[in-house]
Amino acid sequence: SRSTLEWQQLDSAHHVHPFTDPKALTKRGVRVITRADGAYVWDSDGNKILDGMAGLWCVNVGYGRQELVDAATRQMQELPYYNSFFQTATPSQIELGQALAEVTPPGLDHFFFANSGSEANDTVIRIARHYWHLKGKPNKRTFIARTMGYHGSTLAAVSLGGMPHMHALDKVLLPGFAHIMHPHWYTLGGTLSRSEFGIVAARALEDKILELGPDNVAAFIGEPVQGAGGVIDPPETYWPEIQRICRKYDILLVADEVICGFGRTGQWFGSQTFGIEPDLMPMAKGLSSGYLPISAVAMNKRVFEAVNEGGLLAHGYTYSGHPAACAVAIANIRLMQREKLVERVREDIAPYFRARLQELADDHPIVGELRGSGLLAGLQLVKDKAKRTIFTTEDDAANKCRDLCLDHHLIMRAVGQTMVLSPPLIITRAQVDELVSKVKIGLDLTARHFGL
Numbered sequence: 088s089r090s091t092l093e094w095q096q097l098d099s100a101h102h103v104h105p106f107t108d109p110k111a112l113t114k115r116g117v118r119v120i121t122r123a124d125g126a127y128v129w130d131s132d133g134n135k136i137l138d139g140m141a142g143l144w145c146v147n148v149g150y151g152r153q154e155l156v157d158a159a160t161r162q163m164q165e166l167p168y169y170n171s172f173f174q175t176a177t178p179s180q181i182e183l184g185q186a187l188a189e190v191t192p193p194g195l196d197h198f199f200f201a202n203s204g205s206e207a208n209d210t211v212i213r214i215a216r217h218y219w220h221l222k223g224k225p226n227k228r229t230f231i232a233r234t235m236g237y238h239g240s241t242l243a244a245v246s247l248g249g250m251p252h253m254h255a256l257d258k259v260l261l262p263g264f265a266h267i268m269h270p271h272w273y274t275l276g277g278t279l280s281r282s283e284f285g286i287v288a289a290r291a292l293e294d295k296i297l298e299l300g301p302d303n304v305a306a307f308i309g310e311p312v313q314g315a316g317g318v319i320d321p322p323e324t325y326w327p328e329i330q331r332i333c334r335k336y337d338i339l340l341v342a343d344e345v346i347c348g349f350g351r352t353g354q355w356f357g358s359q360t361f362g363i364e365p366d367l368m369p370m371a372k373g374l375s376s377g378y379l380p381i382s383a384v385a386m387n388k389r390v391f392e393a394v395n396e397g398g399l400l401a402h403g404y405t406y407s408g409h410p411a412a413c414a415v416a417i418a419n420i421r422l423m424q425r426e427k428l429v430e431r432v433r434e435d436i437a438p439y440f441r442a443r444l445q446e447l448a449d450d451h452p453i454v455g456e457l458r459g460s461g462l463l464a465g466l467q468l469v470k471d472k473a474k475r476t477i478f479t480t481e482d483d484a485a486n487k488c489r490d491l492c493l494d495h496h497l498i499m500r501a502v503g504q505t506m507v508l509s510p511p512l513i514i515t516r517a518q519v520d521e522l523v524s525k526v527k528i529g530l531d532l533t534a535r536h537f538g539l
Protein backbone atom coordinates (compact mmCIF):
# COMPACT_ATOMS: atom_id res chain seq x y z
CA SER A 88 0.00 0.00 0.00
CA ARG A 89 1.04 3.63 -0.45
CA SER A 90 2.73 5.90 2.08
CA THR A 91 0.75 8.75 3.59
CA LEU A 92 2.72 11.24 1.53
CA GLU A 93 1.92 9.36 -1.67
CA TRP A 94 -1.78 9.31 -0.76
CA GLN A 95 -1.69 13.03 -0.06
CA GLN A 96 0.01 13.87 -3.35
CA LEU A 97 -2.40 11.73 -5.31
CA ASP A 98 -5.38 13.21 -3.47
CA SER A 99 -4.34 16.79 -4.17
CA ALA A 100 -3.68 15.89 -7.82
CA HIS A 101 -7.28 14.81 -8.51
CA HIS A 102 -9.75 15.07 -5.67
CA VAL A 103 -12.04 18.05 -5.03
CA HIS A 104 -13.33 17.76 -1.44
CA PRO A 105 -16.87 18.65 -0.37
CA PHE A 106 -17.26 21.46 2.18
CA THR A 107 -13.50 21.95 2.41
CA ASP A 108 -11.31 24.99 2.14
CA PRO A 109 -8.50 23.83 -0.17
CA LYS A 110 -6.05 26.12 1.65
CA ALA A 111 -6.72 24.38 4.96
CA LEU A 112 -6.28 21.04 3.23
CA THR A 113 -2.89 22.03 1.86
CA LYS A 114 -1.77 23.32 5.25
CA ARG A 115 -2.33 20.11 7.19
CA GLY A 116 -2.41 17.56 4.37
CA VAL A 117 -5.35 15.23 3.95
CA ARG A 118 -5.70 12.55 6.65
CA VAL A 119 -6.28 9.23 4.94
CA ILE A 120 -8.68 6.97 6.83
CA THR A 121 -7.98 3.39 5.90
CA ARG A 122 -10.06 1.17 8.19
CA ALA A 123 -12.46 1.20 11.11
CA ASP A 124 -13.90 -0.96 13.87
CA GLY A 125 -16.56 -0.24 16.50
CA ALA A 126 -16.19 3.41 17.51
CA TYR A 127 -12.67 3.85 16.09
CA VAL A 128 -11.08 4.64 12.74
CA TRP A 129 -7.44 4.20 11.76
CA ASP A 130 -5.41 6.51 9.51
CA SER A 131 -2.68 5.59 7.02
CA ASP A 132 -0.01 6.20 9.70
CA GLY A 133 -1.66 3.57 11.90
CA ASN A 134 -3.13 6.06 14.39
CA LYS A 135 -6.25 4.83 16.18
CA ILE A 136 -8.78 7.66 16.39
CA LEU A 137 -12.02 7.76 18.40
CA ASP A 138 -14.81 8.76 16.02
CA GLY A 139 -16.90 11.27 17.96
CA MET A 140 -18.97 11.99 14.82
CA ALA A 141 -19.97 8.45 13.72
CA GLY A 142 -18.58 9.33 10.29
CA LEU A 143 -20.87 12.18 9.29
CA TRP A 144 -23.59 11.59 11.93
CA CYS A 145 -24.43 8.29 10.31
CA VAL A 146 -22.58 5.17 11.47
CA ASN A 147 -25.09 4.58 14.26
CA VAL A 148 -24.39 0.85 14.76
CA GLY A 149 -20.63 1.37 14.65
CA TYR A 150 -18.08 0.09 12.15
CA GLY A 151 -17.34 -3.51 11.27
CA ARG A 152 -20.83 -5.00 11.62
CA GLN A 153 -20.47 -8.21 9.63
CA GLU A 154 -24.20 -8.80 9.18
CA LEU A 155 -24.55 -5.55 7.23
CA VAL A 156 -21.66 -6.58 5.02
CA ASP A 157 -23.19 -10.05 4.55
CA ALA A 158 -26.58 -8.55 3.66
CA ALA A 159 -24.99 -6.40 0.94
CA THR A 160 -22.87 -9.28 -0.36
CA ARG A 161 -25.77 -11.71 -0.55
CA GLN A 162 -27.98 -9.17 -2.29
CA MET A 163 -25.30 -8.21 -4.80
CA GLN A 164 -24.73 -11.85 -5.69
CA GLU A 165 -28.42 -12.60 -6.06
CA LEU A 166 -29.68 -9.41 -7.67
CA PRO A 167 -27.30 -6.45 -7.77
CA TYR A 168 -29.80 -4.10 -9.35
CA TYR A 169 -33.36 -3.75 -10.35
CA ASN A 170 -35.60 -0.71 -10.44
CA SER A 171 -39.09 -0.05 -9.19
CA PHE A 172 -40.24 2.02 -12.19
CA PHE A 173 -41.73 -0.67 -14.43
CA GLN A 174 -44.52 -1.75 -12.05
CA THR A 175 -41.74 -3.88 -10.58
CA ALA A 176 -40.21 -4.25 -7.14
CA THR A 177 -37.52 -6.35 -5.48
CA PRO A 178 -37.87 -8.33 -2.24
CA SER A 179 -35.50 -6.05 -0.32
CA GLN A 180 -37.43 -2.92 -1.37
CA ILE A 181 -40.67 -4.51 -0.24
CA GLU A 182 -39.28 -5.82 3.04
CA LEU A 183 -37.58 -2.55 3.90
CA GLY A 184 -40.99 -0.87 3.84
CA GLN A 185 -42.26 -3.49 6.27
CA ALA A 186 -39.24 -3.15 8.60
CA LEU A 187 -39.44 0.65 8.56
CA ALA A 188 -43.14 0.65 9.37
CA GLU A 189 -42.29 -1.26 12.57
CA VAL A 190 -40.12 1.61 13.83
CA THR A 191 -41.63 4.80 12.41
CA PRO A 192 -44.32 6.62 14.42
CA PRO A 193 -47.85 5.20 13.91
CA GLY A 194 -49.45 6.30 10.67
CA LEU A 195 -46.20 7.18 8.89
CA ASP A 196 -46.08 3.87 7.09
CA HIS A 197 -45.66 4.53 3.37
CA PHE A 198 -42.17 5.21 2.02
CA PHE A 199 -40.55 6.64 -1.09
CA PHE A 200 -36.88 5.65 -1.48
CA ALA A 201 -33.96 7.78 -2.66
CA ASN A 202 -30.20 7.82 -2.07
CA SER A 203 -29.31 10.78 0.09
CA GLY A 204 -30.81 13.24 2.52
CA SER A 205 -30.70 15.93 -0.16
CA GLU A 206 -32.70 13.78 -2.56
CA ALA A 207 -35.15 12.92 0.20
CA ASN A 208 -35.76 16.63 0.74
CA ASP A 209 -36.11 17.31 -2.99
CA THR A 210 -38.68 14.52 -2.94
CA VAL A 211 -40.48 16.18 -0.02
CA ILE A 212 -40.72 19.44 -1.96
CA ARG A 213 -42.08 17.74 -5.05
CA ILE A 214 -44.55 15.57 -3.15
CA ALA A 215 -45.85 18.47 -1.03
CA ARG A 216 -46.45 20.62 -4.11
CA HIS A 217 -48.03 17.69 -5.92
CA TYR A 218 -50.27 17.14 -2.88
CA TRP A 219 -51.60 20.71 -2.92
CA HIS A 220 -52.05 20.58 -6.67
CA LEU A 221 -54.17 17.45 -6.24
CA LYS A 222 -56.13 19.19 -3.48
CA GLY A 223 -57.02 22.00 -5.89
CA LYS A 224 -54.75 24.54 -4.19
CA PRO A 225 -51.87 24.84 -6.66
CA ASN A 226 -50.73 28.16 -5.21
CA LYS A 227 -49.66 26.48 -2.00
CA ARG A 228 -46.04 26.11 -3.14
CA THR A 229 -43.78 28.01 -0.76
CA PHE A 230 -41.77 26.17 1.87
CA ILE A 231 -40.96 27.90 5.13
CA ALA A 232 -37.78 26.72 6.83
CA ARG A 233 -35.33 28.20 9.33
CA THR A 234 -32.09 30.11 9.31
CA MET A 235 -29.22 27.76 10.16
CA GLY A 236 -31.36 24.82 9.00
CA TYR A 237 -29.51 22.25 6.92
CA HIS A 238 -31.43 20.13 4.44
CA GLY A 239 -28.79 19.17 1.90
CA SER A 240 -26.75 20.39 -1.01
CA THR A 241 -28.82 20.05 -4.18
CA LEU A 242 -30.12 23.34 -5.55
CA ALA A 243 -33.55 22.80 -4.02
CA ALA A 244 -32.23 21.49 -0.68
CA VAL A 245 -29.80 24.37 -0.34
CA SER A 246 -32.61 26.84 -0.98
CA LEU A 247 -34.65 25.06 1.65
CA GLY A 248 -31.76 25.28 4.10
CA GLY A 249 -30.83 28.47 5.85
CA MET A 250 -27.03 28.34 5.85
CA PRO A 251 -25.77 31.80 4.85
CA HIS A 252 -22.40 30.60 3.49
CA MET A 253 -24.15 28.10 1.24
CA HIS A 254 -26.54 30.70 -0.12
CA ALA A 255 -23.54 32.93 -0.85
CA LEU A 256 -22.15 30.41 -3.36
CA ASP A 257 -25.12 30.85 -5.68
CA LYS A 258 -25.96 34.43 -4.60
CA VAL A 259 -29.70 33.79 -4.99
CA LEU A 260 -32.10 31.12 -3.83
CA LEU A 261 -34.65 29.36 -5.96
CA PRO A 262 -38.05 31.04 -5.68
CA GLY A 263 -40.59 29.51 -3.32
CA PHE A 264 -38.51 29.32 -0.12
CA ALA A 265 -38.74 31.54 2.96
CA HIS A 266 -36.96 31.41 6.30
CA ILE A 267 -37.76 32.26 9.89
CA MET A 268 -35.45 32.57 12.89
CA HIS A 269 -33.82 29.49 14.38
CA PRO A 270 -34.89 28.77 17.96
CA HIS A 271 -31.53 29.35 19.60
CA TRP A 272 -32.24 30.77 23.04
CA TYR A 273 -28.59 31.28 24.04
CA THR A 274 -27.88 33.75 21.24
CA LEU A 275 -31.34 35.11 20.40
CA GLY A 276 -33.32 34.74 23.61
CA GLY A 277 -32.32 38.05 25.18
CA THR A 278 -34.05 38.46 28.53
CA LEU A 279 -36.82 35.92 27.79
CA SER A 280 -36.98 32.63 29.65
CA ARG A 281 -36.33 29.55 27.51
CA SER A 282 -40.01 28.66 27.38
CA GLU A 283 -41.12 32.22 26.53
CA PHE A 284 -38.53 32.30 23.78
CA GLY A 285 -39.77 28.97 22.40
CA ILE A 286 -43.20 30.54 21.82
CA VAL A 287 -41.75 33.72 20.30
CA ALA A 288 -39.55 31.71 17.91
CA ALA A 289 -42.52 29.54 16.88
CA ARG A 290 -44.80 32.56 16.38
CA ALA A 291 -42.32 33.75 13.73
CA LEU A 292 -43.88 30.98 11.64
CA GLU A 293 -47.36 32.44 12.07
CA ASP A 294 -46.08 35.90 11.10
CA LYS A 295 -44.42 34.50 7.99
CA ILE A 296 -47.53 32.53 6.99
CA LEU A 297 -49.66 35.67 7.33
CA GLU A 298 -47.10 37.71 5.38
CA LEU A 299 -47.04 35.21 2.50
CA GLY A 300 -50.73 34.34 2.78
CA PRO A 301 -51.72 30.84 3.98
CA ASP A 302 -52.99 30.03 0.47
CA ASN A 303 -49.42 30.30 -0.81
CA VAL A 304 -47.67 28.15 1.79
CA ALA A 305 -47.15 24.42 1.18
CA ALA A 306 -45.23 23.33 4.25
CA PHE A 307 -42.98 24.10 7.15
CA ILE A 308 -39.82 22.02 7.53
CA GLY A 309 -37.45 21.72 10.48
CA GLU A 310 -34.97 19.31 11.96
CA PRO A 311 -36.21 18.23 15.42
CA VAL A 312 -32.74 19.31 16.60
CA GLN A 313 -30.90 21.50 14.09
CA GLY A 314 -27.69 19.59 13.41
CA ALA A 315 -25.22 21.19 11.01
CA GLY A 316 -26.47 24.64 12.07
CA GLY A 317 -24.94 24.07 15.51
CA VAL A 318 -26.91 21.33 17.32
CA ILE A 319 -29.78 23.57 18.39
CA ASP A 320 -32.42 21.83 20.48
CA PRO A 321 -35.39 24.16 20.80
CA PRO A 322 -37.13 25.02 24.08
CA GLU A 323 -39.83 22.48 24.98
CA THR A 324 -42.58 24.99 24.11
CA TYR A 325 -41.41 25.35 20.50
CA TRP A 326 -42.58 22.25 18.62
CA PRO A 327 -46.09 22.10 20.13
CA GLU A 328 -46.63 25.71 19.07
CA ILE A 329 -45.26 25.02 15.57
CA GLN A 330 -47.60 22.05 15.34
CA ARG A 331 -50.59 24.17 16.40
CA ILE A 332 -49.78 26.87 13.83
CA CYS A 333 -49.37 24.36 10.99
CA ARG A 334 -52.78 22.85 11.81
CA LYS A 335 -54.45 26.24 12.14
CA TYR A 336 -53.37 27.39 8.66
CA ASP A 337 -53.46 23.95 6.97
CA ILE A 338 -49.72 23.83 6.29
CA LEU A 339 -47.97 20.46 5.93
CA LEU A 340 -45.42 19.78 8.66
CA VAL A 341 -42.15 18.13 7.66
CA ALA A 342 -39.65 16.81 10.23
CA ASP A 343 -36.21 16.34 8.67
CA GLU A 344 -35.00 13.25 10.52
CA VAL A 345 -31.79 12.79 8.53
CA ILE A 346 -29.66 13.25 11.68
CA CYS A 347 -32.20 12.74 14.47
CA GLY A 348 -33.62 9.49 13.08
CA PHE A 349 -32.53 5.99 14.08
CA GLY A 350 -31.94 6.40 17.77
CA ARG A 351 -29.82 9.51 17.93
CA THR A 352 -32.06 11.32 20.44
CA GLY A 353 -33.07 8.21 22.42
CA GLN A 354 -36.21 7.38 20.41
CA TRP A 355 -36.32 5.89 16.94
CA PHE A 356 -37.11 9.39 15.61
CA GLY A 357 -36.53 12.89 16.96
CA SER A 358 -40.22 13.58 16.28
CA GLN A 359 -41.04 11.16 19.10
CA THR A 360 -38.59 12.83 21.48
CA PHE A 361 -40.05 16.27 20.76
CA GLY A 362 -43.73 15.33 20.34
CA ILE A 363 -43.95 16.24 16.65
CA GLU A 364 -46.57 14.64 14.39
CA PRO A 365 -45.24 15.27 10.90
CA ASP A 366 -47.05 14.72 7.62
CA LEU A 367 -43.77 13.95 5.85
CA MET A 368 -40.56 12.61 7.36
CA PRO A 369 -37.35 12.45 5.29
CA MET A 370 -34.62 10.18 6.68
CA ALA A 371 -31.19 8.94 5.53
CA LYS A 372 -27.82 8.44 7.32
CA GLY A 373 -28.75 6.10 10.22
CA LEU A 374 -31.20 4.23 7.97
CA SER A 375 -28.26 2.14 6.73
CA SER A 376 -25.74 3.39 9.32
CA GLY A 377 -23.94 4.85 6.29
CA TYR A 378 -22.80 1.42 5.02
CA LEU A 379 -24.49 2.13 1.68
CA PRO A 380 -26.27 5.29 0.49
CA ILE A 381 -30.02 5.23 0.93
CA SER A 382 -32.76 7.60 2.07
CA ALA A 383 -36.52 7.47 2.44
CA VAL A 384 -39.47 9.80 2.81
CA ALA A 385 -42.19 8.57 5.13
CA MET A 386 -45.66 9.97 4.52
CA ASN A 387 -48.80 9.80 6.61
CA LYS A 388 -52.21 8.65 5.48
CA ARG A 389 -53.35 12.13 4.44
CA VAL A 390 -50.44 12.60 2.02
CA PHE A 391 -50.27 8.99 0.89
CA GLU A 392 -53.96 8.76 0.01
CA ALA A 393 -53.84 11.93 -2.08
CA VAL A 394 -50.67 10.85 -3.88
CA ASN A 395 -52.00 7.34 -4.36
CA GLU A 396 -55.16 8.60 -6.04
CA GLY A 397 -53.37 11.35 -7.93
CA GLY A 398 -52.21 9.44 -11.01
CA LEU A 399 -48.64 9.30 -12.25
CA LEU A 400 -46.03 10.41 -9.71
CA ALA A 401 -43.45 11.74 -12.15
CA HIS A 402 -40.55 11.53 -9.77
CA GLY A 403 -37.84 8.99 -8.96
CA TYR A 404 -34.20 8.01 -9.20
CA THR A 405 -32.44 5.16 -11.00
CA TYR A 406 -31.33 3.99 -7.58
CA SER A 407 -34.60 4.58 -5.70
CA GLY A 408 -34.63 1.55 -3.40
CA HIS A 409 -31.32 0.12 -4.61
CA PRO A 410 -31.61 -3.57 -3.66
CA ALA A 411 -28.24 -3.79 -1.89
CA ALA A 412 -28.82 -0.57 0.06
CA CYS A 413 -32.29 -1.80 1.04
CA ALA A 414 -30.84 -5.12 2.20
CA VAL A 415 -28.30 -3.27 4.35
CA ALA A 416 -30.99 -0.99 5.79
CA ILE A 417 -33.12 -4.03 6.76
CA ALA A 418 -30.10 -5.68 8.44
CA ASN A 419 -29.36 -2.38 10.20
CA ILE A 420 -32.91 -2.06 11.58
CA ARG A 421 -32.98 -5.70 12.68
CA LEU A 422 -29.61 -5.29 14.42
CA MET A 423 -30.80 -2.14 16.21
CA GLN A 424 -33.96 -3.94 17.35
CA ARG A 425 -32.09 -7.06 18.51
CA GLU A 426 -29.44 -5.10 20.44
CA LYS A 427 -32.08 -2.67 21.75
CA LEU A 428 -29.81 0.20 20.74
CA VAL A 429 -32.49 2.87 20.99
CA GLU A 430 -33.39 1.86 24.55
CA ARG A 431 -29.68 1.72 25.37
CA VAL A 432 -29.23 5.31 24.18
CA ARG A 433 -32.27 6.54 26.10
CA GLU A 434 -31.80 4.69 29.36
CA ASP A 435 -28.09 4.21 29.72
CA ILE A 436 -25.46 5.73 27.52
CA ALA A 437 -26.95 9.12 26.61
CA PRO A 438 -27.70 10.11 30.23
CA TYR A 439 -24.11 9.18 31.11
CA PHE A 440 -22.67 11.01 28.07
CA ARG A 441 -24.70 14.14 28.82
CA ALA A 442 -23.88 14.14 32.53
CA ARG A 443 -20.15 13.90 31.80
CA LEU A 444 -20.31 16.64 29.15
CA GLN A 445 -22.45 18.86 31.38
CA GLU A 446 -19.81 18.69 34.14
CA LEU A 447 -17.19 19.66 31.62
CA ALA A 448 -19.33 22.50 30.19
CA ASP A 449 -20.19 23.90 33.62
CA ASP A 450 -16.55 24.07 34.70
CA HIS A 451 -14.89 25.13 31.49
CA PRO A 452 -14.08 28.82 30.88
CA ILE A 453 -14.59 28.66 27.09
CA VAL A 454 -17.82 26.61 27.03
CA GLY A 455 -20.99 28.71 27.13
CA GLU A 456 -23.53 25.93 27.01
CA LEU A 457 -24.09 22.26 26.25
CA ARG A 458 -26.87 21.69 23.71
CA GLY A 459 -28.49 18.78 21.97
CA SER A 460 -30.41 15.66 22.83
CA GLY A 461 -29.40 12.04 23.44
CA LEU A 462 -26.12 11.22 21.75
CA LEU A 463 -26.15 14.49 19.82
CA ALA A 464 -24.21 17.27 21.53
CA GLY A 465 -22.95 20.76 20.82
CA LEU A 466 -20.56 22.74 23.01
CA GLN A 467 -20.80 26.48 22.36
CA LEU A 468 -17.35 28.09 22.49
CA VAL A 469 -17.23 31.53 24.14
CA LYS A 470 -14.48 33.95 24.95
CA ASP A 471 -16.43 35.47 27.82
CA LYS A 472 -18.66 33.03 29.64
CA ALA A 473 -20.36 35.61 31.88
CA LYS A 474 -21.20 37.94 28.99
CA ARG A 475 -21.99 35.09 26.55
CA THR A 476 -19.52 36.49 24.02
CA ILE A 477 -18.97 33.97 21.26
CA PHE A 478 -15.63 33.69 19.48
CA THR A 479 -15.60 35.44 16.10
CA THR A 480 -15.05 33.76 12.74
CA GLU A 481 -11.62 35.44 12.68
CA ASP A 482 -10.71 33.89 16.06
CA ASP A 483 -11.65 30.53 14.54
CA ALA A 484 -11.54 28.89 17.97
CA ALA A 485 -13.67 25.93 16.88
CA ASN A 486 -11.43 24.84 14.01
CA LYS A 487 -8.44 25.26 16.33
CA CYS A 488 -10.13 23.03 18.89
CA ARG A 489 -11.05 20.48 16.22
CA ASP A 490 -7.41 20.25 15.07
CA LEU A 491 -6.17 19.91 18.65
CA CYS A 492 -8.68 17.13 19.32
CA LEU A 493 -7.55 15.34 16.17
CA ASP A 494 -3.92 15.64 17.31
CA HIS A 495 -5.11 13.76 20.40
CA HIS A 496 -6.94 11.17 18.32
CA LEU A 497 -10.52 12.32 18.65
CA ILE A 498 -12.71 13.33 15.72
CA MET A 499 -14.96 16.18 16.78
CA ARG A 500 -16.59 18.52 14.28
CA ALA A 501 -16.54 22.31 14.35
CA VAL A 502 -19.66 24.09 13.04
CA GLY A 503 -19.52 27.83 13.42
CA GLN A 504 -18.08 28.28 16.92
CA THR A 505 -19.72 25.12 18.22
CA MET A 506 -17.97 21.79 18.81
CA VAL A 507 -20.16 18.90 17.79
CA LEU A 508 -20.33 15.29 18.93
CA SER A 509 -22.50 12.52 17.49
CA PRO A 510 -20.79 9.23 18.40
CA PRO A 511 -21.93 5.76 17.32
CA LEU A 512 -24.82 4.49 19.46
CA ILE A 513 -22.68 1.51 20.54
CA ILE A 514 -20.16 3.73 22.35
CA THR A 515 -19.34 2.28 25.80
CA ARG A 516 -19.01 4.15 29.10
CA ALA A 517 -15.23 3.66 29.01
CA GLN A 518 -15.19 5.15 25.50
CA VAL A 519 -17.35 8.07 26.69
CA ASP A 520 -14.76 8.66 29.43
CA GLU A 521 -11.99 8.59 26.83
CA LEU A 522 -13.98 10.95 24.60
CA VAL A 523 -14.68 13.45 27.40
CA SER A 524 -11.05 13.49 28.56
CA LYS A 525 -9.92 14.18 24.97
CA VAL A 526 -12.54 16.90 24.54
CA LYS A 527 -11.18 18.45 27.75
CA ILE A 528 -7.62 18.41 26.41
CA GLY A 529 -8.79 20.09 23.18
CA LEU A 530 -10.73 22.75 25.10
CA ASP A 531 -7.90 23.36 27.59
CA LEU A 532 -5.36 23.85 24.81
CA THR A 533 -7.74 26.10 22.88
CA ALA A 534 -8.33 28.20 26.01
CA ARG A 535 -4.58 28.45 26.56
CA HIS A 536 -4.08 29.52 22.94
CA PHE A 537 -6.45 32.45 23.54
CA GLY A 538 -4.94 33.20 26.96
CA LEU A 539 -8.17 32.23 28.79
Ligand code: PLP
Pocket residue numbers: 202203204205206208237238239240310314315343344345346371372
Ligand atom coordinates in the same frame (compact mmCIF):
# COMPACT_ATOMS: atom_id res chain seq x y z
N1 PLP B 1 -30.93 16.92 6.18
C1 PLP B 1 -30.18 16.98 7.29
C2 PLP B 1 -30.84 17.34 8.59
C3 PLP B 1 -28.81 16.73 7.24
O1 PLP B 1 -28.06 16.82 8.33
C4 PLP B 1 -28.23 16.36 6.00
C5 PLP B 1 -26.79 16.05 5.91
O2 PLP B 1 -26.02 16.24 6.82
C6 PLP B 1 -29.05 16.33 4.87
C7 PLP B 1 -30.39 16.60 5.00
C8 PLP B 1 -28.48 16.02 3.53
O3 PLP B 1 -28.13 14.70 3.46
P1 PLP B 1 -27.11 14.19 2.31
O4 PLP B 1 -25.78 14.75 2.67
O5 PLP B 1 -27.20 12.69 2.45
O6 PLP B 1 -27.62 14.67 1.01
